[in-house]
Amino acid sequence: MQIISISSLKGGVGKTSVTLGLASAAQAQGIPTLVVDMDPHADATTGLGVRQDAGTEDVGTLLSHPRRVSLTDHVVASGWTGSTAAPAADGDGAGGPDGGAPRILDVVRGSSRTSLYERPTTRQRELRRLTQLVEPVTRYALVLIDCPPALNGVTRMAWAASTDVLLVAEPSLFSVAGTERTLRALDLFRKEYAQGVTSTGVVANRVRPASVEHQFRLGEMERMYGDRLLPVAIPEQGNWQQIQGAAWPVHAWPGEMAAQSAALFDELLYAVQRPLKDRRSQRRH
Numbered sequence: 703m704q705i706i707s708i709s710s711l712k713g714g715v716g717k718t719s720v721t722l723g724l725a726s727a728a729q730a731q732g733i734p735t736l737v738v739d740m741d742p743h744a745d746a747t748t749g750l751g752v753r754q755d756a757g758t759e760d761v762g763t764l765l766s767h768p769r770r771v772s773l774t775d776h777v778v779a780s781g782w783t784g785s786t787a788a789p790a791a792d793g794d795g796a797g798g799p800d801g802g803a804p805r806i807l808d809v810v811r812g813s814s815r816t817s818l819y820e821r822p823t824t825r826q827r828e829l830r831r832l833t834q835l836v837e838p839v840t841r842y843a844l845v846l847i848d849c850p851p852a853l854n855g856v857t858r859m860a861w862a863a864s865t866d867v868l869l870v871a872e873p874s875l876f877s878v879a880g881t882e883r884t885l886r887a888l889d890l891f892r893k894e895y896a897q898g899v900t901s902t903g904v905v906a907n908r909v910r911p912a913s914v915e916h917q918f919r920l921g922e923m924e925r926m927y928g929d930r931l932l933p934v935a936i937p938e939q940g941n942w943q944q945i946q947g948a949a950w951p952v953h954a955w956p957g958e959m960a961a962q963s964a965a966l967f968d969e970l971l972y973a974v975q976r977p978l979k980d981r982r983s984q985r986r987h
């Protein structure tokens with residue numbers, strides 16, 4: 703099971719958008735996926751069309767007693783069309799948690815309660831709370847963890863539970879420099895507390911291909927991050943707020959612009975699924 707934390711020190715760079723785009727690509731490809739919304743703002747939960755669901759707890763509550771609960775009892779189906787597959791003809795599908803049709807895209811709801819864990823800590827007991835929740839889960843091939851815009855307790859907990867960390871950066875001076883610092887913090891943290899992280903990457907978001915400044919910054923990112931810069935850069939897209947506001951997967955949104963975005967997220971999902979050493983010949987701008 704691949705567990706990817708989508709992180710950045712800065713807010714508004716596109717962590718949630720990248721999480722939703724990857725979730726949409728995974729759903730379109732039929733990859734059983736769980737989104738864990740670790741941001742107290744809970745934007746991924748909103749973007750996935752999930753409402754408060756009686757009988758399930760949000761991730762902040764689950765983190766308070768990770769050994770006493772089963773995470774799969776508290777997942778909810780995303781509200782996106784296509785999240786629930788047709789039942790297998792022989793009735794022997796993977797089965798949703800409720801025993802209904804197998805589900806492709808599930809969510810552990812976020813809530814402001816997660817902010818209780820934002821304090822910086824190096825205590826294993828604190829850092830392993832999410833690992834304890836996720837470790838017993840086998841139903842999914844992919845877990846996407848949408849992180850808050852900080853490197854405190856919650857993001858570190860997410861990193862400790864992950865196999866991959868994907869940093870999102872904009873091609874601007876401060877974002878490039880901040881991401882470099884985040885990579886260094888991640889490398890230090892990995893050695894001691896997150897040895898399960900085998901791959902770290904950076905994806906550039908909100909790129910304006912016609913901007914000379916953006917092209918310059920992309921070149922700088924390539925020099926600074928080397929092979930860690932993923933071969934897919936996500937452009938600034940005019941219709942994203944509309945798609946996200948409607949809580950739709952980009953793969954189901956009509957029009958050529960959405961189709962191009964969907965294809966890019968397919969490429970990004972493919973890139974993050976490949977080991978770092980295989981990415982070398984792939985980069986292009």
Ligand SMILES: Nc1ncnc2c1ncn2[C@@H]1O[C@H](COP(=O)(O)OP(=O)(O)O)[C@@H](O)[C@H]1O
Pocket residue numbers: 710712713714715716717718719720745851907908909936937938939940942943946
């Ligand atoms: N590539 C993009 N093109 C257009 N709008 C974008 C893009 N990436 C993010 N946005 C918009 O920017 C805002 C912040 O993005 P978001 O994904 O919420 O960032 P974060 O999760 O890092 O705080 C949102 O309104 C989102 O729709």
Ligand SMILES: [Mg+2]
Pocket residue numbers: 717718719741745746849
């Ligand atoms: Mg966000």
